[in-house]
Amino acid sequence: MKFQANISEIIPRSANAKSFRFKRPDDFDYKAGQYIVVTLEFNGKSVSKPFSLSSSPTEKDHLEFTKKLTGHEFSNALDSMETGYPFNISGPFGKMSYEGEYEKIVLLSGGIGIAPMRSICRYCTDLKLDTDVVLICSDRTEEDMVFWKELSEMIRQNPRLTVFQTLTRASENWTGCRERINENLIRKEVHDYATREFYICGPPSMTESMTEMLRSMGVPDVRIKKESLVGY
Ligand SMILES: Cc1cc2nc3c(=O)[nH]c(=O)nc-3n(C[C@H](O)[C@H](O)[C@H](O)COP(=O)(O)OP(=O)(O)OC[C@H]3O[C@@H](n4cnc5c(N)ncnc54)[C@H](O)[C@@H]3O)c2cc1C
Incomplete structure:
Protein backbone atom coordinates (compact mmCIF):
# COMPACT_ATOMS: atom_id res chain seq x y z
CA MET A 1 0.00 0.00 0.00
CA GLY A 94 9.42 -7.88 5.82
CA LYS A 95 9.27 -11.42 7.11
CA MET A 96 10.67 -10.81 10.59
CA SER A 97 7.27 -10.57 12.19
CA TYR A 98 5.30 -11.98 15.10
CA GLU A 99 1.58 -12.72 15.34
CA GLY A 100 1.47 -15.06 18.32
CA GLU A 101 2.59 -18.16 16.39
CA TYR A 102 5.33 -19.22 18.87
CA GLU A 103 5.03 -19.81 22.62
CA LYS A 104 8.56 -18.74 23.57
CA ILE A 105 10.69 -16.18 21.77
CA VAL A 106 14.03 -14.43 22.27
CA LEU A 107 14.53 -10.97 20.76
CA LEU A 108 18.16 -9.87 20.24
CA SER A 109 18.53 -6.18 19.40
CA GLY A 110 21.59 -4.10 18.58
CA GLY A 111 21.22 -0.32 18.78
CA ILE A 112 18.22 0.99 16.85
CA GLY A 113 17.34 -2.65 16.11
CA ILE A 114 15.19 -2.21 19.23
CA ALA A 115 12.50 -0.54 17.04
CA PRO A 116 10.75 -3.70 15.73
CA MET A 117 11.35 -5.42 19.08
CA ARG A 118 9.43 -2.66 20.83
CA SER A 119 6.59 -3.36 18.38
CA ILE A 120 6.60 -7.09 19.21
CA CYS A 121 6.79 -6.48 23.00
CA ARG A 122 3.96 -3.92 22.86
CA TYR A 123 1.87 -6.30 20.73
CA CYS A 124 2.27 -9.22 23.16
CA THR A 125 1.61 -6.97 26.15
CA ASP A 126 -1.46 -5.19 24.73
CA LEU A 127 -3.08 -8.46 23.65
CA LYS A 128 -2.10 -10.17 26.94
CA LEU A 129 -0.67 -13.06 24.96
CA ASP A 130 0.77 -16.07 26.78
CA THR A 131 3.98 -15.67 24.79
CA ASP A 132 7.11 -15.91 26.93
CA VAL A 133 9.35 -13.11 25.64
CA VAL A 134 13.01 -12.53 26.53
CA LEU A 135 14.36 -9.28 25.07
CA ILE A 136 18.15 -8.82 25.14
CA CYS A 137 19.23 -5.33 24.09
CA SER A 138 22.79 -4.28 23.35
CA ASP A 139 23.73 -0.60 23.15
CA ARG A 140 26.94 1.35 23.56
CA THR A 141 26.12 3.80 26.35
CA GLU A 142 23.29 4.75 28.69
CA GLU A 143 22.50 7.64 26.32
CA ASP A 144 21.80 5.25 23.46
CA MET A 145 19.07 3.31 25.25
CA VAL A 146 15.76 3.77 23.43
CA PHE A 147 12.34 2.79 24.89
CA TRP A 148 13.97 1.85 28.21
CA LYS A 149 11.37 3.66 30.33
CA GLU A 150 8.45 2.18 28.41
CA LEU A 151 9.96 -1.31 28.51
CA SER A 152 10.43 -0.99 32.28
CA GLU A 153 6.70 -0.23 32.55
CA MET A 154 5.82 -3.07 30.18
CA ILE A 155 7.63 -5.56 32.43
CA ARG A 156 5.24 -4.60 35.21
CA GLN A 157 2.19 -5.01 32.94
CA ASN A 158 3.40 -8.26 31.36
CA PRO A 159 4.78 -10.94 33.72
CA ARG A 160 5.83 -13.02 30.70
CA LEU A 161 8.21 -10.34 29.43
CA THR A 162 11.85 -10.22 30.56
CA VAL A 163 14.22 -7.46 29.47
CA PHE A 164 18.00 -7.71 29.77
CA GLN A 165 20.23 -4.75 28.86
CA THR A 166 23.92 -4.79 28.12
CA LEU A 167 26.05 -1.67 27.46
CA THR A 168 29.44 -2.11 25.81
CA ARG A 169 30.75 1.41 26.58
CA ALA A 170 28.80 2.31 29.69
CA SER A 171 29.83 4.97 32.19
CA GLU A 172 31.44 3.88 35.44
CA ASN A 173 28.03 4.21 37.14
CA TRP A 174 26.55 1.32 35.17
CA THR A 175 26.33 -1.78 37.35
CA GLY A 176 24.81 -4.04 34.69
CA CYS A 177 26.31 -6.22 31.98
CA ARG A 178 29.06 -4.72 29.77
CA GLU A 179 29.61 -7.60 27.35
CA ARG A 180 28.45 -7.88 23.79
CA ILE A 181 25.70 -10.47 23.40
CA ASN A 182 27.55 -13.78 23.45
CA GLU A 183 27.03 -17.50 23.92
CA ASN A 184 27.63 -17.49 27.68
CA LEU A 185 25.19 -14.63 28.15
CA ILE A 186 22.47 -16.47 26.22
CA ARG A 187 23.06 -19.71 28.13
CA LYS A 188 22.92 -17.83 31.44
CA GLU A 189 19.90 -15.61 30.74
CA VAL A 190 17.87 -18.00 28.56
CA HIS A 191 18.24 -21.49 30.03
CA ASP A 192 15.69 -22.96 27.64
CA TYR A 193 17.11 -21.27 24.52
CA ALA A 194 17.15 -24.62 22.70
CA THR A 195 13.34 -24.63 22.60
CA ARG A 196 12.82 -21.00 21.56
CA GLU A 197 12.45 -19.03 18.33
CA PHE A 198 15.02 -16.26 17.87
CA TYR A 199 14.53 -12.80 16.36
CA ILE A 200 17.59 -10.67 15.55
CA CYS A 201 17.64 -7.02 14.49
CA GLY A 202 20.59 -4.63 14.26
CA PRO A 203 23.37 -3.48 11.94
CA PRO A 204 24.45 -6.14 9.40
CA SER A 205 27.65 -7.03 11.32
CA MET A 206 25.57 -7.69 14.46
CA THR A 207 22.89 -9.81 12.74
CA GLU A 208 25.61 -11.86 11.00
CA SER A 209 27.60 -12.49 14.18
CA MET A 210 24.44 -13.36 16.15
CA THR A 211 23.33 -15.79 13.46
CA GLU A 212 26.74 -17.50 13.50
CA MET A 213 26.68 -17.65 17.30
CA LEU A 214 23.22 -19.26 17.36
CA ARG A 215 24.20 -21.76 14.66
CA SER A 216 27.26 -22.75 16.68
CA MET A 217 24.94 -23.27 19.68
CA GLY A 218 22.87 -25.68 17.62
CA VAL A 219 19.90 -23.40 16.86
CA PRO A 220 18.67 -24.36 13.36
CA ASP A 221 18.28 -21.58 10.74
CA VAL A 222 14.54 -22.23 10.55
CA ARG A 223 14.25 -20.95 14.14
CA ILE A 224 16.13 -17.70 13.41
CA LYS A 225 14.27 -14.66 12.01
CA LYS A 226 16.27 -11.55 11.30
CA GLU A 227 16.27 -8.05 9.86
CA SER A 228 19.58 -6.42 8.94
CA LEU A 229 19.45 -2.63 9.15
CA VAL A 230 21.44 -2.21 5.94
CA GLY A 231 22.45 1.40 5.46
CA TYR A 232 24.69 2.00 8.44
C1 LIG B 1 14.65 -3.36 6.71
C2 LIG B 1 15.37 -2.16 7.29
C3 LIG B 1 14.84 -1.55 8.41
C4 LIG B 1 15.49 -0.43 8.95
N1 LIG B 1 14.98 0.16 10.09
C5 LIG B 1 15.60 1.22 10.64
C6 LIG B 1 15.09 1.82 11.83
O1 LIG B 1 14.08 1.39 12.41
N2 LIG B 1 15.73 2.91 12.31
C7 LIG B 1 16.87 3.44 11.70
O2 LIG B 1 17.41 4.43 12.19
N3 LIG B 1 17.37 2.87 10.58
C8 LIG B 1 16.76 1.79 10.03
N4 LIG B 1 17.27 1.22 8.88
C9 LIG B 1 18.43 1.85 8.23
C10 LIG B 1 17.92 3.08 7.46
O3 LIG B 1 17.17 2.70 6.33
C11 LIG B 1 19.07 4.01 7.00
O4 LIG B 1 19.83 3.35 6.03
C12 LIG B 1 19.96 4.37 8.16
O5 LIG B 1 19.17 4.93 9.19
C13 LIG B 1 21.04 5.40 7.72
O6 LIG B 1 20.37 6.56 7.39
P1 LIG B 1 21.11 7.95 7.17
O7 LIG B 1 20.13 9.00 7.52
O8 LIG B 1 22.43 8.00 7.86
O9 LIG B 1 21.29 7.87 5.58
P2 LIG B 1 22.28 8.61 4.61
O10 LIG B 1 22.31 10.06 4.88
O11 LIG B 1 21.87 8.20 3.23
O12 LIG B 1 23.65 7.89 4.98
C14 LIG B 1 23.78 6.48 4.79
C15 LIG B 1 25.25 6.15 4.64
O13 LIG B 1 25.75 6.83 3.49
C16 LIG B 1 27.03 7.33 3.75
N5 LIG B 1 27.02 8.81 3.68
C17 LIG B 1 25.94 9.62 3.65
N6 LIG B 1 26.29 10.89 3.54
C18 LIG B 1 27.64 10.89 3.48
C19 LIG B 1 28.61 11.90 3.34
N7 LIG B 1 28.24 13.18 3.24
N8 LIG B 1 29.90 11.54 3.33
C20 LIG B 1 30.25 10.24 3.43
N9 LIG B 1 29.39 9.23 3.54
C21 LIG B 1 28.10 9.56 3.58
C22 LIG B 1 27.41 6.89 5.13
O14 LIG B 1 28.16 5.70 5.04
C23 LIG B 1 26.11 6.63 5.79
O15 LIG B 1 26.25 5.63 6.80
C24 LIG B 1 16.67 0.09 8.34
C25 LIG B 1 17.19 -0.55 7.21
C26 LIG B 1 16.56 -1.67 6.70
C27 LIG B 1 17.16 -2.34 5.48
Whole structure:
Protein backbone atom coordinates (compact mmCIF):
# COMPACT_ATOMS: atom_id res chain seq x y z
CA MET A 1 0.00 0.00 0.00
CA LYS A 2 1.19 3.54 -0.77
CA PHE A 3 -0.01 6.70 0.90
CA GLN A 4 1.02 10.21 1.85
CA ALA A 5 1.31 11.12 5.52
CA ASN A 6 2.01 14.21 7.53
CA ILE A 7 4.15 14.02 10.65
CA SER A 8 1.78 14.33 13.61
CA GLU A 9 4.28 13.99 16.44
CA ILE A 10 8.06 13.88 16.90
CA ILE A 11 9.26 12.19 20.09
CA PRO A 12 12.90 12.39 21.22
CA ARG A 13 13.83 8.89 22.44
CA SER A 14 17.49 9.20 23.35
CA ALA A 15 20.47 11.46 22.75
CA ASN A 16 20.54 10.34 19.11
CA ALA A 17 17.17 8.85 18.19
CA LYS A 18 13.73 10.26 17.47
CA SER A 19 10.36 8.67 16.75
CA PHE A 20 8.18 10.08 13.97
CA ARG A 21 4.46 9.46 14.19
CA PHE A 22 1.67 9.90 11.65
CA LYS A 23 -1.96 8.89 11.29
CA ARG A 24 -2.55 5.22 10.51
CA PRO A 25 -4.83 4.79 7.47
CA ASP A 26 -7.89 2.67 8.33
CA ASP A 27 -6.94 0.01 5.79
CA PHE A 28 -3.23 -0.23 6.70
CA ASP A 29 -2.62 -3.67 8.21
CA TYR A 30 0.76 -4.90 9.34
CA LYS A 31 2.43 -7.41 11.61
CA ALA A 32 4.59 -6.53 14.60
CA GLY A 33 8.23 -6.44 13.41
CA GLN A 34 7.58 -5.34 9.80
CA TYR A 35 8.99 -2.23 8.11
CA ILE A 36 7.90 0.58 5.78
CA VAL A 37 9.72 2.63 3.15
CA VAL A 38 9.71 6.38 3.75
CA THR A 39 10.30 8.80 0.87
CA LEU A 40 11.41 12.34 1.61
CA GLU A 41 11.82 15.25 -0.80
CA PHE A 42 14.78 17.45 0.07
CA ASN A 43 17.47 19.44 -1.75
CA GLY A 44 15.54 18.93 -5.00
CA LYS A 45 15.65 15.13 -4.83
CA SER A 46 13.53 12.29 -3.64
CA VAL A 47 15.18 9.76 -1.29
CA SER A 48 13.64 6.52 0.04
CA LYS A 49 14.82 4.53 3.08
CA PRO A 50 13.38 1.52 4.92
CA PHE A 51 12.42 1.85 8.59
CA SER A 52 11.02 -0.72 10.97
CA LEU A 53 7.71 0.21 12.50
CA SER A 54 8.27 0.77 16.21
CA SER A 55 4.50 1.06 16.67
CA SER A 56 2.43 -2.05 17.30
CA PRO A 57 -0.57 -3.21 15.21
CA THR A 58 -2.56 -2.82 18.46
CA GLU A 59 -2.02 0.96 18.27
CA LYS A 60 -4.84 1.86 15.92
CA ASP A 61 -4.49 5.62 15.65
CA HIS A 62 -0.89 6.05 14.60
CA LEU A 63 2.11 4.52 12.89
CA GLU A 64 5.59 5.25 14.16
CA PHE A 65 9.16 4.67 13.03
CA THR A 66 12.26 5.52 15.05
CA LYS A 67 15.34 6.97 13.38
CA LYS A 68 18.86 6.87 14.69
CA LEU A 69 20.23 10.34 14.00
CA THR A 70 23.50 9.82 12.16
CA GLY A 71 24.42 13.36 11.06
CA HIS A 72 24.27 12.17 7.44
CA GLU A 73 22.21 13.79 4.71
CA PHE A 74 18.93 11.88 5.00
CA SER A 75 19.07 11.90 8.76
CA ASN A 76 19.61 15.65 8.87
CA ALA A 77 16.71 16.23 6.46
CA LEU A 78 14.41 14.17 8.69
CA ASP A 79 15.72 15.74 11.87
CA SER A 80 14.98 19.24 10.54
CA MET A 81 11.32 18.42 9.90
CA GLU A 82 8.46 19.68 11.99
CA THR A 83 4.95 18.37 12.55
CA GLY A 84 2.77 18.72 9.47
CA TYR A 85 5.59 17.94 7.06
CA PRO A 86 4.45 15.50 4.31
CA PHE A 87 6.22 12.34 3.21
CA ASN A 88 5.33 9.24 1.22
CA ILE A 89 5.03 5.78 2.72
CA SER A 90 4.89 2.34 1.18
CA GLY A 91 4.57 -0.99 2.93
CA PRO A 92 4.36 -3.02 5.00
CA PHE A 93 7.30 -5.25 4.11
CA GLY A 94 9.42 -7.88 5.82
CA LYS A 95 9.27 -11.42 7.11
CA MET A 96 10.67 -10.81 10.59
CA SER A 97 7.27 -10.57 12.19
CA TYR A 98 5.30 -11.98 15.10
CA GLU A 99 1.58 -12.72 15.34
CA GLY A 100 1.47 -15.06 18.32
CA GLU A 101 2.59 -18.16 16.39
CA TYR A 102 5.33 -19.22 18.87
CA GLU A 103 5.03 -19.81 22.62
CA LYS A 104 8.56 -18.74 23.57
CA ILE A 105 10.69 -16.18 21.77
CA VAL A 106 14.03 -14.43 22.27
CA LEU A 107 14.53 -10.97 20.76
CA LEU A 108 18.16 -9.87 20.24
CA SER A 109 18.53 -6.18 19.40
CA GLY A 110 21.59 -4.10 18.58
CA GLY A 111 21.22 -0.32 18.78
CA ILE A 112 18.22 0.99 16.85
CA GLY A 113 17.34 -2.65 16.11
CA ILE A 114 15.19 -2.21 19.23
CA ALA A 115 12.50 -0.54 17.04
CA PRO A 116 10.75 -3.70 15.73
CA MET A 117 11.35 -5.42 19.08
CA ARG A 118 9.43 -2.66 20.83
CA SER A 119 6.59 -3.36 18.38
CA ILE A 120 6.60 -7.09 19.21
CA CYS A 121 6.79 -6.48 23.00
CA ARG A 122 3.96 -3.92 22.86
CA TYR A 123 1.87 -6.30 20.73
CA CYS A 124 2.27 -9.22 23.16
CA THR A 125 1.61 -6.97 26.15
CA ASP A 126 -1.46 -5.19 24.73
CA LEU A 127 -3.08 -8.46 23.65
CA LYS A 128 -2.10 -10.17 26.94
CA LEU A 129 -0.67 -13.06 24.96
CA ASP A 130 0.77 -16.07 26.78
CA THR A 131 3.98 -15.67 24.79
CA ASP A 132 7.11 -15.91 26.93
CA VAL A 133 9.35 -13.11 25.64
CA VAL A 134 13.01 -12.53 26.53
CA LEU A 135 14.36 -9.28 25.07
CA ILE A 136 18.15 -8.82 25.14
CA CYS A 137 19.23 -5.33 24.09
CA SER A 138 22.79 -4.28 23.35
CA ASP A 139 23.73 -0.60 23.15
CA ARG A 140 26.94 1.35 23.56
CA THR A 141 26.12 3.80 26.35
CA GLU A 142 23.29 4.75 28.69
CA GLU A 143 22.50 7.64 26.32
CA ASP A 144 21.80 5.25 23.46
CA MET A 145 19.07 3.31 25.25
CA VAL A 146 15.76 3.77 23.43
CA PHE A 147 12.34 2.79 24.89
CA TRP A 148 13.97 1.85 28.21
CA LYS A 149 11.37 3.66 30.33
CA GLU A 150 8.45 2.18 28.41
CA LEU A 151 9.96 -1.31 28.51
CA SER A 152 10.43 -0.99 32.28
CA GLU A 153 6.70 -0.23 32.55
CA MET A 154 5.82 -3.07 30.18
CA ILE A 155 7.63 -5.56 32.43
CA ARG A 156 5.24 -4.60 35.21
CA GLN A 157 2.19 -5.01 32.94
CA ASN A 158 3.40 -8.26 31.36
CA PRO A 159 4.78 -10.94 33.72
CA ARG A 160 5.83 -13.02 30.70
CA LEU A 161 8.21 -10.34 29.43
CA THR A 162 11.85 -10.22 30.56
CA VAL A 163 14.22 -7.46 29.47
CA PHE A 164 18.00 -7.71 29.77
CA GLN A 165 20.23 -4.75 28.86
CA THR A 166 23.92 -4.79 28.12
CA LEU A 167 26.05 -1.67 27.46
CA THR A 168 29.44 -2.11 25.81
CA ARG A 169 30.75 1.41 26.58
CA ALA A 170 28.80 2.31 29.69
CA SER A 171 29.83 4.97 32.19
CA GLU A 172 31.44 3.88 35.44
CA ASN A 173 28.03 4.21 37.14
CA TRP A 174 26.55 1.32 35.17
CA THR A 175 26.33 -1.78 37.35
CA GLY A 176 24.81 -4.04 34.69
CA CYS A 177 26.31 -6.22 31.98
CA ARG A 178 29.06 -4.72 29.77
CA GLU A 179 29.61 -7.60 27.35
CA ARG A 180 28.45 -7.88 23.79
CA ILE A 181 25.70 -10.47 23.40
CA ASN A 182 27.55 -13.78 23.45
CA GLU A 183 27.03 -17.50 23.92
CA ASN A 184 27.63 -17.49 27.68
CA LEU A 185 25.19 -14.63 28.15
CA ILE A 186 22.47 -16.47 26.22
CA ARG A 187 23.06 -19.71 28.13
CA LYS A 188 22.92 -17.83 31.44
CA GLU A 189 19.90 -15.61 30.74
CA VAL A 190 17.87 -18.00 28.56
CA HIS A 191 18.24 -21.49 30.03
CA ASP A 192 15.69 -22.96 27.64
CA TYR A 193 17.11 -21.27 24.52
CA ALA A 194 17.15 -24.62 22.70
CA THR A 195 13.34 -24.63 22.60
CA ARG A 196 12.82 -21.00 21.56
CA GLU A 197 12.45 -19.03 18.33
CA PHE A 198 15.02 -16.26 17.87
CA TYR A 199 14.53 -12.80 16.36
CA ILE A 200 17.59 -10.67 15.55
CA CYS A 201 17.64 -7.02 14.49
CA GLY A 202 20.59 -4.63 14.26
CA PRO A 203 23.37 -3.48 11.94
CA PRO A 204 24.45 -6.14 9.40
CA SER A 205 27.65 -7.03 11.32
CA MET A 206 25.57 -7.69 14.46
CA THR A 207 22.89 -9.81 12.74
CA GLU A 208 25.61 -11.86 11.00
CA SER A 209 27.60 -12.49 14.18
CA MET A 210 24.44 -13.36 16.15
CA THR A 211 23.33 -15.79 13.46
CA GLU A 212 26.74 -17.50 13.50
CA MET A 213 26.68 -17.65 17.30
CA LEU A 214 23.22 -19.26 17.36
CA ARG A 215 24.20 -21.76 14.66
CA SER A 216 27.26 -22.75 16.68
CA MET A 217 24.94 -23.27 19.68
CA GLY A 218 22.87 -25.68 17.62
CA VAL A 219 19.90 -23.40 16.86
CA PRO A 220 18.67 -24.36 13.36
CA ASP A 221 18.28 -21.58 10.74
CA VAL A 222 14.54 -22.23 10.55
CA ARG A 223 14.25 -20.95 14.14
CA ILE A 224 16.13 -17.70 13.41
CA LYS A 225 14.27 -14.66 12.01
CA LYS A 226 16.27 -11.55 11.30
CA GLU A 227 16.27 -8.05 9.86
CA SER A 228 19.58 -6.42 8.94
CA LEU A 229 19.45 -2.63 9.15
CA VAL A 230 21.44 -2.21 5.94
CA GLY A 231 22.45 1.40 5.46
CA TYR A 232 24.69 2.00 8.44
C1 LIG B 1 14.65 -3.36 6.71
C2 LIG B 1 15.37 -2.16 7.29
C3 LIG B 1 14.84 -1.55 8.41
C4 LIG B 1 15.49 -0.43 8.95
N1 LIG B 1 14.98 0.16 10.09
C5 LIG B 1 15.60 1.22 10.64
C6 LIG B 1 15.09 1.82 11.83
O1 LIG B 1 14.08 1.39 12.41
N2 LIG B 1 15.73 2.91 12.31
C7 LIG B 1 16.87 3.44 11.70
O2 LIG B 1 17.41 4.43 12.19
N3 LIG B 1 17.37 2.87 10.58
C8 LIG B 1 16.76 1.79 10.03
N4 LIG B 1 17.27 1.22 8.88
C9 LIG B 1 18.43 1.85 8.23
C10 LIG B 1 17.92 3.08 7.46
O3 LIG B 1 17.17 2.70 6.33
C11 LIG B 1 19.07 4.01 7.00
O4 LIG B 1 19.83 3.35 6.03
C12 LIG B 1 19.96 4.37 8.16
O5 LIG B 1 19.17 4.93 9.19
C13 LIG B 1 21.04 5.40 7.72
O6 LIG B 1 20.37 6.56 7.39
P1 LIG B 1 21.11 7.95 7.17
O7 LIG B 1 20.13 9.00 7.52
O8 LIG B 1 22.43 8.00 7.86
O9 LIG B 1 21.29 7.87 5.58
P2 LIG B 1 22.28 8.61 4.61
O10 LIG B 1 22.31 10.06 4.88
O11 LIG B 1 21.87 8.20 3.23
O12 LIG B 1 23.65 7.89 4.98
C14 LIG B 1 23.78 6.48 4.79
C15 LIG B 1 25.25 6.15 4.64
O13 LIG B 1 25.75 6.83 3.49
C16 LIG B 1 27.03 7.33 3.75
N5 LIG B 1 27.02 8.81 3.68
C17 LIG B 1 25.94 9.62 3.65
N6 LIG B 1 26.29 10.89 3.54
C18 LIG B 1 27.64 10.89 3.48
C19 LIG B 1 28.61 11.90 3.34
N7 LIG B 1 28.24 13.18 3.24
N8 LIG B 1 29.90 11.54 3.33
C20 LIG B 1 30.25 10.24 3.43
N9 LIG B 1 29.39 9.23 3.54
C21 LIG B 1 28.10 9.56 3.58
C22 LIG B 1 27.41 6.89 5.13
O14 LIG B 1 28.16 5.70 5.04
C23 LIG B 1 26.11 6.63 5.79
O15 LIG B 1 26.25 5.63 6.80
C24 LIG B 1 16.67 0.09 8.34
C25 LIG B 1 17.19 -0.55 7.21
C26 LIG B 1 16.56 -1.67 6.70
C27 LIG B 1 17.16 -2.34 5.48
